[in-house]
Amino acid sequence: MAMAAPLVLHLLLALLLGLGGQSRAEPERDSLREELVLTPLPSGDVSATFQFRTRWDSELQREGVSHYRLFPKVLGQLISKYSVQELHLSLTQGFWRTRFWGQPFLQAPAGAELWVWFQNSVADVDKSWKELSNILSGIFCASLNFIDSTNTVTPTASFKPLGLANGTNHHFLRYAVLPREVVCTENLTPWKKLLPCSSKAGLSVLLKAERLFHTSYHSQAVHIRPVCRDAHCVSVSWELRQTLTVVFDAYTTGQGKKDWSLFRMFSRTITEACPLASQSYVYVDISRNGQENESLEVSPPPTSTYQAVILGDRKTYAVYDLLNLATFSGSRSLNLQLKWRQLQDIGSQLVPFLHAQRYVSGYGLQKGELSTVLHNTHPYRAFPVLLLETVPWYLRLYVHTLAITTKGKENKPSYIHYQPAQDRLRPHLLEMLIQLPANSVTKVSIQFERALLKWTEYTPDPNHGFYVSPSVLSALVPNLVGAKPANWEESPLFSTMFPTSDSSSYFVRLYTEPLLVNLPTPDFSMPYNVICLTCTVVAVCYGSFYNLLTRTFHLEEPKRSRLVRWLANIIRRIRGVPPV
């Protein structure tokens, strides 16, 4: 009883406080951070990565959560209804050229990519997956409803959950890529509507379709995952991360100069932070690899700089805090500009330690070969790469031709998982863990045969070809400099995409190019031609034959008049021929 009394009092107090308004009784349970990272790329392009993170200290999985503030209700309902543990969706146009642009914070394959971890409690994962992709297709105006068993795989070793997970049973994972998917304004519109500030205030005012799609690479993504609520990590918060990465070709549009400004890229400037955001930063990468610092100039001068080990290398960022009014001092708007003092030689760039390319070879329409070339440019360290290949069923792989060669010698993978395709049911799945020796090029090749489709299975434009989704490379790339484990909540968003475990290496996931394969395409007007031809043949041959068979022939006495016969007989008599 003595225990119960304070509890009752406590409850009563809570209720009384709640009467005045719940926010006074309780601190906000959700927060928003927005961030823009501008990185001048070695090739002269500029990449801009927007990240909007909504964190919600709530149990979304429980039914009955209905009070939504910053977290979009659409996605919240989705998580609770389908018991989603983690959801990652990206829609991408273009290809991130790792060789020339360096490692991305987070790459995405061309087209649409969706991977979802379901909770252990889900009984029929495939059904949930199908329904979930259908609903996402409605939310994001994308053709995700084309995700079915023929393009879904369950990777056994790749795509480990990015968020908190106790035990990872890959049976609850589904992964699909639609390489054909076009990304345009209609996908951006619903994505922007999920943002708490929509596109009205804050960094999102820069998101104008006519600029964002006039780029070499455009990738927008939604990541939902559970994260630690605090340092003890005993309870879960939900994190929604909306990222958008674009690469502007500043070099060509700037008449050979690599200078850029926000206004030139987005045709807009930043005027304020999103009023709902608790943090709003713009970072500009001003680190120069081994060059003197005076080579570039950022204006307005930053109030502070941030130094950290990002993607294995020490980087320096100029930081602009949009919530700090001093950032906008002088002018109403922030138009960041970067000028190069001296022209940098494009050739002397640092090639990233890991990059890959993929191509299809062979001639004719029957056989071919898929090749993936993996480069490890690290001078002295080998590292493992997990390669995942998904090949549609209509390319029949010859598994015995699988060859992995490094420096002319066979490289035996330490783990291999192959799931053969079934016609019209499921694709091939090939996962391999390959050790890449230092400073080496590894080639993974496999031959295939093209299957014939039924004529209704061809797309309306079959001569365009059929896409093969890109290979996925997951790797632990060694760091150039040692990194200290940083506090997640305090470090910028771009550095906390993947959970880090050790300080000597960092995790990257790279995608190769999607492939376009021509399948033997029938002449679709052939049935009509055949019908016309057969009809003609039937009409001519069968018709005349039928005519012959059904007609009876008999001789008919010519009927002539008596006068004619008499005249003819006279003539015959004269000729000496018997009369008729």
Added chain:
Amino acid sequence: MGRVDLAVIFYGTSTYAWGTRVQDRCVKAAEVTQDIVLGLSARTLACHLLRLGCFTTPLHALFWCSQDCLPDEVASQRLQPKDASCSLPPPGCLLELPSPMECIGHGGEQWPESDGAEEEEKEAELIGVWPASVCSEFKGRPLMAAGSPDQGHHRTILKVPPFPRPDSGYAQGGLTTGCASKSPGSLSRCLAYLTSFPSPSVWQDQAEQLFKSGHTNNWAVLVCTSRFWFNYRHVANTLSVYRSVKRLGIPDSHIVLMLADDMACNPRNPKPATVFSHKNMELNVYGDDVEVDYRSYEVTVENFLRVLTGRVPPSAPRSKRLLSDDRSNVLIYMTGHGGNGFLKFQDSEEITNVELADAFEQMWQKRRYHEMLFIIDTCQGASMYERFYSPNVMALASSQVGEDSLSHQPDLAIGVHLMDRYTFYVLEFLEEIHPASQANMNDLFQVCPKSLCVSTPGHRTDLFQRNPQNVLITDFFGSVRKVELTTETVSLKPDLSSMGYSHLKCHEDEELAEPLSYAAQLPVAQIIHQKPKPKEWHPPGGFILGLWALILMVFFKTYGIKHMKYVF
């Protein structure tokens, strides 16, 4: 309470009732932040809520009206707020709730299964539909979130003029006749209906204006059936109609837009994310907030007919459904390459005029439209509507049978034509239309004379009940709701028992005992030693060895060593 027929108040940050649809399965009392008051197809909404049992807790939803008073027991049991301090308008005028039996038999309405991810009501939709003054009040999530609970409840009540109930007979042909034809009981109700207003004549004028069209919501299905870059003009056609209907107030959730190819982000488009209707590039018909529901390979005859007839798979999202009812005016616009009696889809299949006519008949039988306007811009377009036989369909076509429909505006920059002639002039006409304009269908018939179009546009009105002269353009192209705004406020106190304090209470015990951790992204050792696939059961090696030993022992015991030579 003047002329309020029905007002529904929902509490919630992001739960809305919109039109005849209820977003959430049952509006939870816990979601108290904002009220949205609207009144549309009262019966449908009430039926649905009743079926879901939403009237059991106070302050879920409030319906009230000034004309029909609720039977007392319903008023007291279901809708009266239990909280005495809640100052509500007198409870005498609450909506007549339909009995559950009535609901079952009610119309061809179908409530889609709540799919958990009901699309949130879009800001643009609100802006598109409500007058600008209302928009500033309901400006989507940011404002809502900014003005969250501690600022007190933000209340605005919209007074909604009475809408006809579908079966009351008011809808068609004026008021008095509708009343007179009914039974004495309903007549008296009608009288009450009339007398509750300050001046019947004033009201009658308004009512006549309001009921002239007889619809309560608008839907549009806009289809471009052509793939490939050289058919740029067909996409531009469809988008220009999309732009017009959106501008005139049909929200994106009520537009099903089908585009067979992507022109805006096509690599051949020199200005990505734009589709222009004119060479001078004034009007980007693609806009900055387009939502395409069916695109590229999804645009098939099958999907089109499924959308029309409502036979979509159960997991289809709301944006891909035509959720119209028997009070909906539906606009169907199609463009593509056609011939006498057919329209090609994606260069690989066709829909014939007979199939289309049958689909419309099915829609009519399933009460999926009230009136329909069909517009087609294709060669020999008139052949597509000549087989129609369902009532209340008006049809327009760009060309007669035997005529081609011609393109317009060749653009050297992109190398193809920008638009078709007929739609170009239709767009020019629609750009002049605003939500209050009185232009009627006869004006639309005159839009593109032969001198401009080269082809002869045709129209068919014999199936349509009303005189085209009385049919406003905005009856189909717009979604003009007669909404009146008052500044009268009602202060309601949140219901504490169901305010979602469960979070607070069970916050402590929610915590897990052991700390969670992030998964290693590339656990090399774990991957290498991953268990191989479980094989079918096999007896362990020791067991088999033992068995053989036993057999041998039994053998030697029986025959002894001397018989060994017979064995080998």
